[in-house]
Amino acid sequence: MSFRSKGALSVALMSALLPSLCIGENVPLTKTVVDARPIPMDRGAAETWKMLKKLHTRASILMIVAHPDDEDGATLAYESRGLGVRTNLMTLNRGEGGANVMSSDLWDALGLVRTEELLQADRYYGLDGQYFSTVADYGFSKSLKEALGQWGHDRVLRDAVRVVRTVRPLIVCSVFVGGPTDGHGNHATAGLMAQEVFKAAGDPKMFPEQIKEGLLPWTPVKTYARTPFFRTSEKGAYDYANHRWTPLGVTNHVTGKWEPGQVSTTVTIPSGTFDTPLGLTYPQISREGLGFQKSQNGGADIPFPGPQVSNYHRFGSHIAAKDKENSFFDGIDISLTGIADLAGNEPPTFLKTGLKQINDAVESAIAGFAAQDPSAIAGTLANGLKATNSLVAEVEKSTLAQEEKYNILHELTTKQQQFNTALLASLSLSVEADVVPPPSSDGIPAEFRGTQRTFQMATPGKNFNVRVHLFDGGKLPVEVQSVELNATSGKSWNASSGSAAPRTIEPGNVSDVRFTAKVPDDEPYTRPYFTRPGMEQSYYDIADNSSWGMALSPYPLHATVRFSFDGLTLESSRVVQVISKVDGPGTLRYPMPVGPPVSVAISPSAGVIPLDEKSFSVSVRLHNNVEGHADETVHLVLPDGWTSTPQSMPVNFTQMGEEQAVTFTIRPGNVSQKPYEITAVADYAGKSYKEGYVTVGYTGLRPYFLYSPAAYKATGTDVKMAPSQNIGYIEGSGDDVPASLKALGVNVSFLSAQDLASADLSKYNSILVGVRAYAVRPDLVANNNRLLNYVKNGGVVMVQYNTPEFDHNYGPYPYVMTNDPEEVTDEKSVVTILDPNNPLFTWPNKITSKDFDGWIEERGSKFLSSWDSKYEPLLETHDEGQSPQKGGLVYARYGKGAYIYNAYAFYRQLPLGVPGAYRIFANMLSLPKNPQFLSGK
Template sequence: MKRSLPLILTGILFCYTAFAQTAPPTDIGTIQQNLKKLNVLGSVLYIAAHPDDENTRLLAYLAQEKHYRTGYLSLTRGDGGQNLIGTEQGELLGLTRTQELLAARRIDGAEQFFSRVNDFGFSKTPEETLKFWDKDKVLGDMVWVIRQFRPDVMICRFPTTGEGGHGNHTASAILAQEAFSAAADPKKYPEQLKYVQVWQAKRLLWNTFNFGNTNTTSPDQFKINVGGYNSLLGKGYGEIAAESRSSHKTQGFGSAKQRGDAFEYFKTILGDAPKTDLMDGVTTTWARVPKGEALTAEINAISKNFSSDAPQASVPALVALLNKVDLTIGTDKALQTVRLTATAAADYEYWHKQKTKELKDLIAACAGLWFEAYAKEPSYALGEKIEIVAQIYTPNTLPVSALEINPGNGILRKVTTPHGLILESNKLTSYTFVDKEAPVADKITQPYWMESPHGIGAYKINDDLKVGNPENPDAPKVTYTFTIAGKEISYDRKLVYKYTDPARGEVYQPLVIAPPVTADIQNKVYIYNNIQTQTVQVKLKSFTNTSGSISLKPVEGWKISPAKIDFTGKKKGDEWSVAFSVTPANGKTNTAVLEAVVSANGQTSSLGLQQIRYQHIPTITLFPPAQAKLVNLDIKTEGKRIGYIAGAGDLVPEALQQVGYEVHVLSENEVLNTDLSGYDAIVTGVRAYNVNERLSYEQPKLLEYVKNGGVLVVQYNNNNGLVTQQLGPYPFRVVNERVTNEDAPVTIFDATNPVLNYPNKITADDFKGWVQERSVYMVNNIDPLYKAPLQMNDPGQSAQNGSLIVADYGKGRYVYTSLVFFRELPAGVPGAYRLFINLLSKPKK
């Protein structure tokens, strides 16, 4: 009997496996869990708006206790959230939170999906949310995921009635209700039916909650005790949930492990209400599949005979079962033996696909079969050959009669012997593909949702078939095909880069395919307040041996010199910088986009290089546009030296340096033990009083600095978790109130206040062009000794004055502001610069 082992490099959907390794877990507990799952044919899809909205305890229970196929559809990637561990904002934060979600799913056992919509920040109403989101597009994305995933039960985290607090939350529930029905309607999104079939879930439930002061549960609601213990995993679902939720590190959601009974409550929104079980009315056994009942006995026999001391002994029976699954529900002939509606036939195919994959993974796990492929280098340029190492290992002797390896370009390496090929027990077999055998890097590894510029509310997806995927579905992978007990079985593995770190040990990272040369303009924003020339540094990196040139595109109203800079003889990995002079053509207010263009190896590109590195997630590499913003504005500055106390992470220090300030990040020792009078102003970073517990000890010294004539500007803090309640010299209270509309009208309530007049005159025009929002975590109960010069409100709400308060204290000035300068300054918003400079500048008497 012929046995073959071909290896092919192509593109597929990402699998949901731990990034610390390329192969799924093969421990005995996981094998036994997956044996139990073989007998379960049911699925549940959980739906909410953001990363960290999901109920991780419920997901863990459904996936690992009930063994349902369980998914979480997060409509956004969390782009508008906060970041407690770094400076990434917007889409960069969304990339980070995507990986945090994938890490959470690897722990709780669910799968992860997304729509194309962007988290543009906090909104108060679903109407505001849907004003930014293209409702038809996001609904279509949800229908697409539902038709692919085919959930028996859908669950939303939030209600349609607003108790979720966030407009995005409420919108996710409204859309879930519409998607529940639309997915079953062939007239809705008919273009999808080329690839999927309509699907009607049995019911849509709302997972009611008791958060803070909001309790939406009631004794008459259907409930499930999800607080059980899984002896195979050695953990309860409250413990698994805490580990999963603690993956959301950017949001500061580290959670304590919980043990014991824990009830989840549900309210039926659409479909039949469950009475005794979440899956009431749904067949979740092999009886779901015509002629499938006989498979239950086969699986039970395999489970009963399974030996944890010799899992490989179950391989023949698992292969035989795989053959029977194919014959029962996996062939056209099998379909012809039963009369099915189109929907039932699609369900037939769906469960064949799911159970075949589960069986294949079990066969490899029981055989102890390990295999992976990795690139010899961390990155390659477009057009380069990728040198690949493919490895195979088994602790048990595995005979095969032939070996075929195809790296994807049609060239085969074959090994054939008269007596068969033996993969020896406990021996690692390696194959390397170089030169003409190696595949060519033909597409950069840019996240698919960031391939094109996008608006505020949604990413532009060039290929709708990719929607739903958490990562690129066409990323490089390697397919291994074994013939085991006469059955040809194929497996996919990501093509990654592997290296050894002295502190962390063996580390896997995504393979990077890049443009030949990337160009990064040093600053994202260049602020001019006169016609003086600024030097624009551009950092280049070569991903291959190359020569070429770099230039800045001409911009109307600006002078750029030189026109072009050539480079020659650059080697792979070289990094160097070039400098251009950029000058406003005149003193008129002007905003423009500066773009770098690289010509190298016959290719032209305008892409930079950005990497996000945290140890809790894989390194994220992307190639943003090689652009910067030029802003020529009428601005006056006062003072020179700024002390900065770091908070949760922001880019305000860099923004201040752009307008000529010297910014020094102060340590605790410097605050407590040095003379602060040399600083014209001291600024605390966003949420500093939430994340820096030492500020409670530094606060008296900071207030003393103000009293002696200094200026202290405190940026916003969350009302929960303050390290001290005495944020200022006089009382006020931080509350969870916001103005989320970035175009909300601003009333200058105290036009004579110095912060609105010196050194820049602030008018209503300075609040034009703001991004994402106005103000977060405002203040109330404000002591009369503070002045509140601004009022603002979202449409339909009363005016609030808690976005900016100012007080004279001793000889100095104290400022607390919840205005979102941390978003506006990096975005180059002129009015935000003018106002922030005023906050730093106390007129000399």
């Protein structure tokens, strides 16, 4: 046993550094596994069979899409699991601008949620790698021109070229074609990039800085896109930019020519194939993975087995290719021995001989494979790995040209990794690494204790224990060379073992190796390596170039076990996990993160300050990660001339994970119409902490951590609010509107299902319906008539942005939303006030067009398309080329009260502190006390 601190490199990154890496006889390429346990189809005999298929081919593919959940998962699963293709996915952005049905996480927090969801889905697709570009989802875009204007053509192409040069695929494809049929601009950009990178990645003149870094050019053989299926009909393709149907056809970005008519199918992928060993079709497997993307779809919908195909059109090829193909790889030698083609027309004899020897071993292993005893082929696989190691050494010392050597070593090191994985699976070797409590002296056997909870966040200087659990589930004994803890930061964690590793692990036996370790005082926190200063920047700045393209920064600590089998060293590496227990899901294991001893946050983080405000309160929330007793002090850094009561506040924690909120009353003096910032500072153990994190996600999703300064940014605003308002709130899928309303002095009462069914609603001046509430609150649907009666008797109901589940005439009069409702994505679109004298625009704030300045991401979504004449449309706006949209804010008197449907994106504007949005919302909340409204208008 030993402890070694080293940087963790992904397989793709290590490949990118070749040929400078020397892979020797006993140094197999290894990959750290993040998940606590593989999914069932990636264990034992099933994993062995999958790896045999991968070993038998050099086929490789890269799919490029726009957001998480865009991917053609059935095709990815068919290619990877069915055919053994090395399969990678590039997702341009992380879906930051989308909606969220699972939690109130939006923007960059939602981006982290969707990243984690996609990583879980990727396991079912059987991906070898997941990559992201540096661009962020700025919201729905209706045209390719708009998307490229936001992101910059060269930025996206540069990122795509880097990925292609890293993974070096034979095939590049996309779900999108780069035109109107793609649905919107982000999709079209992905389709465009799949075609442009086909030409650009192999051109040494394109992005030469990458070549200086060690990434040599690479030219894929062919490029494809899925035959258009989004918003096409006999009328043609729907052009979102101009809101019209256009003739079917597509621009071939490889040739630059317009190809009119229905885009033809070059190859039909039988993605509905049934996988006999797994007992599922590939659509079933992929849809199980897609079901993890719950923030968008709410959960899995597994189809019944049956025929299914995916049709793709070939846009470009560097080889002669038929109009109709049987697979992506027609005309390409994708056999293992086909690696020799990378050495030119006359490959050296040693290369062809070595590849044949490796291939013979793989074919012998395939012939000898038996699911009931995969270890029977372990010796054959070992021979194949030995032959691969020998050939790597010969290639390294050969006189092959630099680029030929680079490309061949990329393929051979991939085979080394695949052999390593196949051998571990065939031998049924299992490794897990958990944080555990210190050994107990009470004499109770560990098996009777059960799994024990651990801390959830390691802090600098913390001492803790790790147990590395080894299990031989096969039929052969295996030697254990070493068990180590490795740090990705390169810093020393002072790890030492408290128990000896076994020299041999016998079939059916387990062995636990225990370590003590200490987090370095200067260990970096577990946080995204990509950041941006605000939502207005549509791309990320990269803090750590070594993590470029990865889904997330590597976790800080992993255990590596080296086994010895038949003279070879095999490696299995697992991230160290912390343990929690939650009623329902049960025991949960997540990678151990490192974070600060105290997390500091002000909620909300943005808002407004009324010009006449004499005092207001802010709440500072502290989360303690220190074990045992911790004494801290909190104070505020205020603008000049401002004071707070108290000036500082001591906070005493007694246990880890505890949270406390400290309220400060602030007296701002004179408030002007300008930005202000308040910062919270916590002092602990001689250090000051001015930032905090939120744990994004929901129960069952691997958590991640979004850091932000502990600051409240607010703008002095001429905004007034009717006093003494009692507001009820029907929460939907989650939003931050209630917290934002505190800036107006409003504290809402959340209405439960029981409240909706039987409580006295008349005590509320207004009732707000949260975003997507009709999609996630069946109790709201069931009791909707009670809301209408509340309005009829004098109340005011305002329904915020809701999805087509609302399209069932839940209002007092009929309306139509449609299943594909309009949205206005240009946050700078001109807004016309149709009735300036309506009570919503007159009191207590006089609303003008200036109140729509400074909006962020969009105007609104899910506008009504038609409505009864008793509704009055109050605003009109539209994107360029779009027909006027008046269904974003409609108002109706009903009985003594009023009913409002509001599709404008206040749920995005209020948490970001947009002044005009607060003024308009204040008027809507003040409506029950508006003199004009009370007079019956």
